[in-house]
Amino acid sequence: MQAKKQALADQLNLKARQIEVWFQNRRARTKLKQTEVDCELLKKKCQNLSDENKRLKKELHELRALEVGSSPLYIQLSKAATLTMCSSCQELFKPNEGT
Numbered sequence: 001m002q003a004k005k006q007a008l009a010d011q012l013n014l015k016a017r018q019i020e021v022w023f024q025n026r027r028a029r030t031k032l033k034q035t036e037v038d039c040e041l042l043k044k045k046c047q048n049l050s051d052e053n054k055r056l057k058k059e060l061h062e063l064r065a066l067e068v069g070s071s072p073l074y075i076q077l078s079k080a081a082t083l084t085m086c087s088s089c090q091e092l093f094k095p096n097e098g099t
Contacts, residue, residue, distance in 0.1 A: 002016075009016045 005016050005019050009019045012019070
């Protein structure tokens with residue numbers, strides 16, 4: 001490795017130490033760039049988890065706020081699920097699943 005470094009230094013009319021520092025700096029820049037990419041990815045994941053947490057808390061609040069009446073109560077929890085509360089057994093079920 002020392003020979004390669006010296007050959008490159010001779011070819012570029014630089015000192016071997018300058019070559020060594022250049023490669024150290026390049027490694028540091030590469031590591032910093034990767035850290036920035038990782039940080040952005042983690043920020044996006046954190047935001048997605050925060051959004052999901054907020055949605056789930058809202059859904060939980062809606063479920064806790066339900067009052068069982070004399071007839072089945074329909075609520076829209078999300079775009080994907082509509083649940084029915086059975087007034088006799090107080091269980092939630094999807095309308096096409098039965099009680």
